[in-house]
Every structure is written in C-alpha cells, then in structure tokens.
Amino acid sequence: MKVLVIGQGGREHAIIHALSLSSSVTEIHAVPGSDGIAKNALCHNLDWRNFEDILAFCLKTEIDVVMIGPEDPLVAGLSNFLRERGILVVGPNQEAARLEGSKIFAKEFMSAAKIPTADYEVVSSVEQTLVAAKMKTPPYVLKADGLAGGKGVFICKALKELEQAAQELFVKKSLGLAGEQALLEQFTSGWELSYLIMTNGSEFESLPIAQDHKRLRDNDEGPNTGGMGTVAPLKISNELKRSIDEKIIHPTLREIQKRGFVYRGIIFFGLMITEKGPSLLEYNCRFGDPETQVILPLIDEDFGLLIKELAQGRLKNLKFKNLSAACVVMAAPGYPEAPEKGVLIEGDIGSESESSYFLHAGSKKNSEGQWCTSGGRVLNAVGIGSQVQEAIEKAYTQVEKCRWRGLQIRKDIGAKITNCT
Ligand code: GLY
Secondary structure, eight states: OEEEEEEOSHHHHHHHHHHHTOTTOOEEEEEEOOTTGGGTSEEOOOOTTOHHHHHHHHHHHTOSEEEEOSHHHHHTTHHHHHHHTTOOEESOOHHHHHHHHOHHHHHHHHHHTTOOOOOEEEEOSHHHHHHHHTTSOSSEEEEESSOOTTOOEEEESSHHHHHHHHHHHHTSOTTGGGGSSEEEEEOOOSEEEEEEEEESSSOEEEOOOBEEOOEEEGGGEEEEOSOSEEEEOOOOOHHHHHHHIIIIIHHHHHHHHHTTOOOOEEEEEEEEEETTEEEEEEEESSOOTTTHHHHGGGBOSOHHHHHHHHHTTOOOOOOBOSOEEEEEEEEOTTTTTSOOOSOBOEEOTTOOBTTEEEEESSEEEOTTSOEEEOSSEEEEEEEEESSHHHHHHHHHHHHTTEEOTTOBOOSOTTTTGGGOO
C-alpha cells in the first residue's frame, strides 16, 4: 500500500514512523516532509495549497490513502477536493473542520449539543472586551476565532493584561483575519488531558489518553507553547471515562450526524477536568502535536491498514500495547515568541533504538549538510517503556544525545501524571 502524508512537523514524522513499522505499507510519501522525515519517506517539494498538484501526484503515484496531518489543509477543504475525485483521505471535510477553524463556530456547536464548556462572549473590539469582562472574574481567557498556529490564546490575570491582548488582536491586528473576532471566556481551572478518538462520524474508538505540558517552563510557568512534552497513557477512572463519553463524545457525534458532516478522521478533545466534571476547552480536527508522538507507539495494529479502513469509513476495535510512552520537546532559543533559525545541532541525531528515538519537528540540514534549527520545536525525544517512569527516563536519556546553543526543554515532563487520577 502507498500512503501520502501531508505535513512536515513532529506529528507527521510520528505518523510516518508508525507507517514505516506497518507491514501493509510499501511506500510512504510526504508533502512537503523535511530533511528529518526523508529518513522514512520520499519527500516531494509540492504545496498542498495547490489542490490540483496534490491530486495529480496521487493519481500518478497511485496513492492508496492520504493522511492529512495539520489543520490548515483540512480547514481549506483539501479532504473534500480529493474525496470528490475518488481519493481515500483521513481527515474531516471542510464543514466539520470548522470545529477547529473557528472557535466561535465550535462554541455554538457545543451549545447546540449541550456539551459542558466555559461561558463565553463574542467580542470584536477592545471596548466590547472590557464591557464583557465586567460579567467575569479574572483570570480572563481571550481566544482568537481563527487559526493562529498556537498563538491565539491569551490567559490574562488582570484587566490591564486583557486590554493589551485585545489591543494586539483588534488594534495591532497581530493575527490578521484570524483575530478579527474572539471569544472572551471564563477561565476554567482543573487538570487538562488530551482525549483523541478515531471516528467515521457515528462510531468511534478512543485512543490512549495523553497529557500535554503547554507552558514553556517547569511547574507550568512561562508562556503558552504548542506543547513541550507528553506522556501516555494517562489512566483515568472508569467513572470519569464514562462521564467524558456521555457528556462530550456522544453529544459531539450526534451533532455531527445531525449536521450531516463527513468525518473520517481524528477528533482531539482538549478537556479540563474540573470539580464539576469534564469541560470541553476546544476541538482539534486532527492528531495532536506532540500527543501523536506518544499515542501511536501504543497502538497494537498495522497502522497503515487502520488508516485505510478509517478513510473508507470503517473502524475496528483497537488493541493497545501494555506500554507507556513519553516525548520531550527540544526547542530553539527564543521559542515561542521568536525561535532562532540556523543554530547548529551538535551530537548524535541519528541515535535510535526501538524504544528511544528522535522525531524531527523544526530541524533541517544547512548547505554544508549540518543539522540546524529551522523552527520553534526542533526535535522530539521519544521514550517507550513498560512503565511511565521508564518511558520518561528513556526520553530524557535520548535528550542528552543532542544539544545546541540556547536549547530549551522542560525537565518535569510526566512528573504530575500520578497525581491526576
Ligand atoms: N498539543 C496541542 C495541539 O496539538 O494542538
């Protein structure tokens, strides 16, 4: 079977790594891929924005299934375009991808489905934001409506900070159209987990629950990032699992069916477990990054067959390995505000075993063939073990194999996992 993966980051490398271990898969292609991904896939210098080029490539190469990694192509309708032309695709159609593409749409959808989530107001000016804040207590959460590459959420401890965030969106227009409108939400406290399902729009299979670490620094301090590390599986009680399924997963799928959305792919539920039970923070319409890096090594199936069946609308009962996985994100100096590119990576980047390896996220080879940073999150050090502690230790041992000036990592990935249940 020939698979095409759209994307170029750590999540896509994790998907390609899992495909490379699938006996059903004979060829893996990536668009555009990266120098690191090129170790496991044939990379093609095409732009997914040119849908016709992607279609022509699929037809010429006789691709059996396309797996779309990031949200942007889904929100732009690449799934619809390819599906309508007979190509098997993993990923929701454009209408359903609005669950991630518009935070306002997602909140309206949650309200219609009676899903527990924080109260919100839609705002589009500094004045409106400050008026709406009067009905809430700090900290305030201001979320840009559109896709903002992880930069659209402002958690503000006081009104002054909220005013500055609103000015960023509505006066400086730092996120462009994505920040023309925003949600002002009540901050929800509790502990966060990443709950992902594979779904054909009506049935679903839950994947191992993961825990991300969103803040840059240890003890959840510093600015928000795309995610500094993950562990899985996070074991939760049967009661909590039932409550999540009843209050959040089933109502979501009922609403998807009611609206007639085509959904053959992944739904990522960003959940906050509060004193009152689970509350939905956000939907993502694709695998998480860096959640995928710790979820896929735990799936005890031929991943290639699994995604082909999913693209055909069929789900099978998933089996999982009795293992744990951890991923430590190694970030560039300046991440998340202004990651420095071109910093030389030293050490043994090729060092790998079955249970510890690097996935490439924002790395590339320079003109002299040396590895250097090319994005914010540069490498993902993955460890797999029979216990979560062993997985964490292996991931940190892997981290030591590479270094660069200004390398940023968190040293407490997974430290809280035992306190969460
Ligand atoms: N780790 C969060 C995300 O993928 O959006």
